[in-house]
Amino acid sequence: METVLILALCYLAIGAAFFAHPASPAVPNDFHWRSQIGVFRGSLPEVLAWPVTLWRFGRSCCGRD
Numbered sequence: 001m002e003t004v005l006i007l008a009l010c011y012l013a014i015g016a017a018f019f020a021h022p023a024s025p026a027v028p029n030d031f032h033w034r035s036q037i038g039v040f041r042g043s044l045p046e047v048l049a050w051p052v053t054l055w056r057f058g059r060s061c062c063g064r065d
Helices: 001-017 037-050 050-060
Strands: none
Touching: 001 037, 001 050, 037 050
């Protein structure tokens, strides 16, 4: 059970590292702790489905749509 929890946390950490960032262009207020919920809500689908999002991004960069 401990291994499953560790793998789930690693999965979320990788997704957060890739996609849990404010939309561009970022403003200084994006990084205030009170406005982080908006960033969290906006990027949650990409964080949870990061392999699919990364695959789609790779396909769009190579021009294979």
